[in-house]
Amino acid sequence: MSTLLPPAGPQRTLALAQLSNSVGDGAYYVTSALYFTHVVGLAPARIGLGLTLAWAVGSVVGVPLGRIADRRGPRGTAVLLALATAAAVASFLVVRDFVPFLAAACLYATAQSGLAAARQALLAGLVAKEERTRALAHLQSTLNAGLAVGAALGGLALSAATRSAYLAVFAIDALSFLICALLLSRLPAVAPVPLARGAKLEVLRDRPYVAVTLLNTVLLLRMPLLSLGLPLWITERTDAPEWLVSALFMLNTGAVMLFQVRAARSVTGLATAARAIRRSGALMLLTCGVFALSAGRSPWGAVAVLAGGSVLLVAAEMLQSAGSWQLGFDLAPVGRVGEYQGFFGTGTTVARTLGPLMLTGLLLGMGAMGWLLLGGLFLAASYALGPVTRWAAGTRGAEGDGASSVAECAAVGDR
Incomplete structure (x- = not known):
């Protein structure tokens, strides 16, 4: 406890x-x-x-x-x-x-x-x-x-x-x-942190941080996937019972409540955050592949496949969450955390706003191929965050402990 x-x-x-x-x-x-x-x-x-x-x-x-x-x-x-x-x-x-x-x-x-x-x-x-x-x-x-x-x-x-x-x-x-x-x-x-006269919203000119935020927004498409994409897939493309939608939501909520702290223990800096996100992307590709296999099966066969995919989904979610928190904070300059976190948080809104249209087009419009394309998108974004994070850390090399972040990222690379 x-x-x-x-x-x-x-x-x-x-x-x-x-x-x-x-x-x-x-x-x-x-x-x-x-x-x-x-x-x-x-x-x-x-x-x-x-x-x-x-x-x-x-x-x-x-x-x-x-x-x-x-x-x-x-x-x-x-x-x-x-x-x-x-x-x-x-x-x-x-x-x-x-x-x-x-x-x-x-x-x-x-x-x-x-x-x-x-x-x-x-x-x-x-x-x-x-x-x-x-x-x-x-x-x-x-x-x-x-x-x-x-x-x-x-x-x-x-x-x-x-x-x-x-x-x-x-x-x-x-x-x-x-x-x-x-x-x-x-x-x-x-x-509070005093604001220099004439200072502007620095985050909008911080291209590396903007790039990190955009890639993280792609990974946040997992949010409407759970709340909209998967429920529509279950009801429209599988023979699984409709109550499974509620059961999978409860599974996700309970798992995050119990295991999110444990999943975040391994994330301690920029390099470990990038590694956690890469693992999350690989899990999301596997998750999407499993979900694609649920179509055309018996009701209980579909339930088993969808439950297995949901376990992979929540594991990927917890790794992505821990990694993105670390990136969002560590790459924000001292004294501008609120401004930078305000921008980083727009990724959630954009994913929730544009995600439903994209997911319904991919999953309901293309079926299993749509799932594979979506999984590939998650994987590509997760691996792209590695070099983009090193780029962002490099621009902060002169800001206090930024140099150690650069060294840490360079040492780990894209393993």
């Missing part, structure tokens, strides 16, 4: 804040689509348009909000953005038309994107560099535990299928972010 709990102090407080808002997020993810259609009365196409626009806005605003966290202090910024998220969720309780819905959704996406960047800057200021990846692994485990609890609460609302039940879930979501804000306010303050 001790391996599941972060050390007492700031890391544990950050984990409790993560647990609080992830419970709300889990309930929101499960019920939001039906709430907006059945209670608010919006057409599904309008909901999709509104959420796509909202997350596009959030991905753009996340970088300057991360910069504000660096310059004004990440603790206060994170608290304000948690409160803003609570206000956005609460406003969903009263919206009844598309324009107010769009405004609330934009506030929600903006606050969530900024909160993620501010919280990363806060972690960087409170946790020693060598402990950050392990701390993030604890937070990821906590996130999955909270999502599971929230999804269960959302399931109760779906079972009741009443307006009051949906409203109660959204009220719980808003409350969870108020609790998150309270917990974040109890953390020690991190000193």
Whole structure:
């Protein structure tokens, strides 16, 4: 049990804040689509348009909000953005038309994107560099535990299928972010970094870091693969029972909760991060090949193949997560962690926005060949991150411990 709990102090407080808002997020993810259609009365196409626009806005605003966290202090910024998220969720309780819905959704996406960047800057200021990846692994485990609890609460609302039940879930979501804000306010303050007059968003001119972020975005296509691509494949191209979609989601959530910290132990620097990501890419190629074999089998044969592929998928996910956390932090200059993490986090939004269209075209349009092409894309991106990481580390050779990162990457190479 001790391996599941972060050390007492700031890391544990950050984990409790993560647990609080992830419970709300889990309930929101499960019920939001039906709430907006059945209670608010919006057409599904309008909901999709509104959420796509909202997350596009959030991905753009996340970088300057991360910069504000660096310059004004990440603790206060994170608290304000948690409160803003609570206000956005609460406003969903009263919206009844598309324009107010769009405004609330934009506030929600903006606050969530900024909160993620501010919280990363806060972690960087409170946790020693060598402990950050392990701390993030604890937070990821906590996130999955909270999502599971929230999804269960959302399931109760779906079972009741009443307006009051949906409203109660959204009220719980808003409350969870108020609790998150309270917990974040109890953390020690991190000193802001003064901004030089006329300074611009440095991350947008940092080509190596942009390249790392783009390649990581490709690897993050595993997220809509689990939430959309695989469920559609199961229901449209296999004879497996539909309940398998839920079972595989629970398998993924539980495995990450239990084993993410252990999977992150081997990642201690840029070289080990690149190695973990290469292994993840190889596992993703194997995963996609296994999933492709599930078509045309008996129902229970398909279940066995899909379960085996899902075990490979979660192993690849944990390695990729640990490696990307290390890269995102170690390649961010001191004093600009919020700004750089805000940009690095846009990869998640882009993958979730563009991924569904790409995955449905590949998997449902091309079948087994689509799976193999997707696996090849994961493998290529994972191996490309090695030389790109060395390039990025080389540009930081004069920045403190950047030289050791260069030496470490050069020593390991692409093994």
